[in-house]
Each structure stands twice: as structure tokens, then as C-alpha cells.
Amino acid sequence: MSKRGKKYQESAKLVDRTKLYDPEEAIGLLPEISKAKFDETVELHIRLGVDGRHADQQVRGAIVLPHGIGKSKKVLVFAKGDKVAEAQAEGADYVGGEEYVAKIQNENWLDFEAVVATPDMMGIVGRLGRVLGPKGLMPNPKSGTVTFDVGKAVKEIKAGKVEYRLDKSNIIHVPIGKVSFGKEKMLENFNTLMEAIIKARPASAKGTYLKNVTITSTMAPGIKINAAKIGK
Structure with a gap:
């Protein structure tokens, strides 16, 4: 296992790895665990209960986030x-x-x-x-x-339009802003993206659709979000 830096280890102590956090709580924790000297990018990693090898189970689209992602794309x-x-x-x-x-x-x-x-x-x-x-x-x-x-x-x-698509492991990785956005803006971006992904559920997908959702910032440990609380 690679040796993590001191700041990462300090941040890791603040995250309970056995817990599934409410979206609001997870987003509120980001500023505390993001200790880099730059404004870290916040990303969502969403594992879906689909098989992207089948054309009818592909999940792909794009959405304009209400607060952009904190940088203008070239x-x-x-x-x-x-x-x-x-x-x-x-x-x-x-x-x-x-x-x-x-x-x-x-x-x-x-x-x-x-x-x-x-x-x-x-x-x-x-x-x-x-x-x-x-x-x-x-x-x-x-x-x-x-x-x-x-x-x-x-x-x-x-x-601030972002694309979402499955990778080979049926996971979607999407940036949703910067740590400096604060809880309210980040939560709005989070909800907008999750709503779009839930809406894009293929008709042929069986069982649990949102398998697991993790939110991370560039240099900090991931926080697991309770998928059952999303969109509630």
C-alpha cells in the first residue's frame, strides 16, 4: 500500500469509512478534509447497477450545472x-x-x-x-x-456543462465544482447531476440502480454517500 502524506492521513481520520453519509453531511465535510494549498476540484464517482456492454443499458448524457465547475473549459x-x-x-x-x-x-x-x-x-x-x-x-x-x-x-x-458516461467498470466520474463553492452551491450541483442520472436509468436495468456514490476532492479521501437518501 502506498504511503500517504501527513495531510491525507489527518483528513482520513475525519471520515468514518464504515458510514454512509447523507449528501448534505458529506458535502459539509469537504472543506474540513481538503487541506491542499489550492482550490481542490470536487468529483462524484457513481457506480450503477447496469451492464454498459449492452447498448440498451448505456447511461450517457450532459447537463449544465447551475453553478458551473469553477473553471472555463477550453x-x-x-x-x-x-x-x-x-x-x-x-x-x-x-x-x-x-x-x-x-x-x-x-x-x-x-x-x-x-x-x-x-x-x-x-x-x-x-x-x-x-x-x-x-x-x-x-x-x-x-x-x-x-x-x-x-x-x-x-x-x-x-x-459549466458536464458530460456523464459509464466507464468500463460501470462507474461515472464527474466533476461538480470546487471546494470553495460552499455547501449550498455544491449541493445544488450535486442534486442537478444526480437527478439527470436517475432520469437516464435504462428501462432494461434491473435491481438497485445507484449501487454506490462517493464524493472526493483532489487530495482528500473519498466520502461514501447513502444512495438511498439521494433525491429524497
């Missing part, structure tokens, strides 16, 4: 014609076509955190599947990132 947009100006007007960091495909393929350039593409650009964007896919950056109609309404897509991402 957005790359694949577009042409008047859609270029539309994306730039809403603050897209990079807008173009073939030149960015080449830059990513040849220079391994990845200085962006979200990608939007118009449907007519997906032919060339598809060539980046191997690079963008594993990083969760491939544009997708389900998350609103393949669209002709590029202005709206960029605006939402800049406002």
Missing part, C-alpha cells in the same frame, strides 16, 4: 462557413477543420477539454476516434456536441 470546434464566426462569438478557443485534425494526429496536440463538431464535419473528425474516444472527448449527438447549433453548444460548455 473548447475546440470543428466547423466551416458561417458556423466558424458563430462558435468564435460564444468564446470557442479553437475553430477550424483539417488543420486541427492534422495537429492532433501529427503533434499529439490536446490543448482542449471539450470538442464540438457540426454534423457535416464528422467525416474528418471520425479519423480522430482513436485519440479522442479513450479520452472521452469524441463529439456525440447524445451529449449535444454534434450539432449545427455550435454557438449554443459552446455557450453551455463554457457555462
Whole structure:
């Protein structure tokens, strides 16, 4: 087992690992256990009772969190014609076509955190599947990132839109803000995200849907949340 730092060990003493916390209580504990010198990012890890290997049990989507995530994401947009100006007007960091495909393929350039593409650009964007896919950056109609309404897509991402999707272990990992947000804002972001995930429950999912929910900040131990209390 790796030796944890002193601050981590101090924080770990404040978290009862055998307990399932109410969402409000868990969120209230975050400032006490987050001892880093920077404003730590808060993440949710949600294990679902589904099998993502089956297409009808996939859980994927995107939601704008009411208070954003505390940082503005760098957005790359694949577009042409008047859609270029539309994306730039809403603050897209990079807008173009073939030149960015080449830059990513040849220079391994990845200085962006979200990608939007118009449907007519997906032919060339598809060539980046191997690079963008594993990083969760491939544009997708389900998350609103393949669209002709590029202005709206960029605006939402800049406002704090987050994507949620299952990983290979049927766990969703999503940032929901910074420790400095305080309890009220964090709880609103938490509830908004959980509501969306509960709503996205596949009809074919059997048994317990929310298996376990853990909230963590960058350098602190995870706090287990009582899934039965979510949405109550």
C-alpha cells in the first residue's frame, strides 16, 4: 500500500469509512478534509447497477450545472462557413477543420477539454476516434456536441456543462465544482447531476440502480454517500 502524506492521513481520520453519509453531511465535510494549498476540484464517482456492454443499458448524457465547475473549459470546434464566426462569438478557443485534425494526429496536440463538431464535419473528425474516444472527448449527438447549433453548444460548455458516461467498470466520474463553492452551491450541483442520472436509468436495468456514490476532492479521501437518501 502506498504511503500517504501527513495531510491525507489527518483528513482520513475525519471520515468514518464504515458510514454512509447523507449528501448534505458529506458535502459539509469537504472543506474540513481538503487541506491542499489550492482550490481542490470536487468529483462524484457513481457506480450503477447496469451492464454498459449492452447498448440498451448505456447511461450517457450532459447537463449544465447551475453553478458551473469553477473553471472555463477550453473548447475546440470543428466547423466551416458561417458556423466558424458563430462558435468564435460564444468564446470557442479553437475553430477550424483539417488543420486541427492534422495537429492532433501529427503533434499529439490536446490543448482542449471539450470538442464540438457540426454534423457535416464528422467525416474528418471520425479519423480522430482513436485519440479522442479513450479520452472521452469524441463529439456525440447524445451529449449535444454534434450539432449545427455550435454557438449554443459552446455557450453551455463554457457555462459549466458536464458530460456523464459509464466507464468500463460501470462507474461515472464527474466533476461538480470546487471546494470553495460552499455547501449550498455544491449541493445544488450535486442534486442537478444526480437527478439527470436517475432520469437516464435504462428501462432494461434491473435491481438497485445507484449501487454506490462517493464524493472526493483532489487530495482528500473519498466520502461514501447513502444512495438511498439521494433525491429524497
